[in-house]
Amino acid sequence: MSTEAKLVCRNVWKIFGAGAREAVGAAGGKPNPEELARAGLVGAVRDVNLEVRTGEIFVIMGLSGSGKSTLVRCLSRLIEPTSGEILFNGENLLAASEARMIEIRRHQMGMVFQHFALLPHLTVLDNVAFPLEVQGIDRAKREERARRMIELVGLAGKEDVFPRQLSGGQQQRVGIARSLAVEPELWFLDEPFSALDPLIRREMQDEFMRLQSVLKKTIVFITHDFDEAIRLADRIAIMKDGEIVQAGTPEELVLAPATDYVAEFTRNVARSKVIKVSSLMHPLATSLPAITISQTASVSEAAPLFANAGEVVGVVDATDQPVGLLRRADVIDVMMQG
Structure with a gap:
């Protein structure tokens, strides 16, 4: 893992409601919750600062409603942040045109979400090759790459099967293979295993770690499960009410919690x-x-x-x-x- 930052967030806000940008400006860039409430606004992401290093698994976690999924969508500009800076390889994504963002998402970012969103009328091979078809890559080349990704996630022999014929864990593997087909520099995974049964979830975590040992991707992984986080993460950021309350290694969070909330969040984690x-x-x-x-x-x-x-x-x-x-x-x- 490199110490070089692949992705940097500086003072990122996402506020829902009319007049959000004006409210941030009027408060000097840092409105407090009371000011937002009086204006009828909701601060889903509040003044987030973080760095994701090249080759690391950076886990963002928190309870439902903490803002973690909104934040990860801001990082890729699937949701437009209200203010701040998001630097990807030094380029400020908030200054990028929509055409430039489409190019970055197609060629440099991979995304896997909780709901697999496979195309039911396409085979496994065609599902995995689909983002390459969108890129305009010719059929032979995209199918060759798709077959490699299918083999990588352990589904060789399932190329001509349709999603409905697969188990939940197998469908998630197809989703992972599809996101890897574009050979992304930065990989976003938003609670990718939370819909799976516990045993399958554990198997998918093992598979994920095996893939990372081979691919060495830069990964932002969203979860609400601390056991999952400590299994996978190089570093973890804990969110509460839209803010990051502490970021560090799993060891640092458990042994030196910065707030009572983090202490309570990690209280039942075995130190070993x-x-x-x-x-x-x-x-x-x-x-x-x-x-x-x-x-x-x-x-x-x-x-x-x-x-x-x-x-x-x-x-x-x-x-x-x-x-x-x-x-x-x-x-x-x-x-x-x-």
Whole structure:
């Protein structure tokens, strides 16, 4: 993951109601909720600032009505923000023409929503190839790329099947393949698994992580499920009443909540799920043990290894180079904290 920002939000507002822009201007760019209410306006997104880094999974989460889905639609200008700046690769999207935005969405952004929105009269192959047809790509080339995406999401052999003949999880895979067919730089996913049964949802999360390990996309992922967020996210932003109240790694949110709301939001999360091995490891003073784990793994993932590892497990980085040791006693301490 790069530290370079792919997407930057600066003071983004989305206010619903007549005279919204005038209300923001009259309040010096930062109207408070009372001012909005008096004017009969609703602040769905309020003064949002965030950066999404190249190659990371950035999760935006909050309860229903917190503004997370409105925000993600503002980021792609499917909904027009009231004010602020949204920079994509340094280009201010709010200054872009509608024709330019169509070009960006067609060629550089992918989108997956909770409702699959597959075209029922088209086969799986034609559904996945559809955005490439809109781009004007010739049939042979778009079908070749569509077949690669179908294989990537584990649906090889289903190319000639219609959506009604697929399970919910398979339909969602088609939606994912379709959004990937345009080979997007930036991928928006708005609660893509929330309509699925729990077991299928878990399988789709695993599939999503497998895809990300291969594709290394820059992803903005919307969810209201904190367990899903900590499984998937490099960083998380928590929204409340249209505002981002805290953004950081899952570990930072659980161990150092910035507000009472964040503390309550994360109260029931097991620390072992969010504390990373890198936070507990000790310097490597001896040779690397035979059993190892990634420094980015959670303590809960490391714990079962001690059944065969004895007192220490080796810790390695993304290139499998040794970086430290993890001790059984430290893991037990975290697990006992609940």
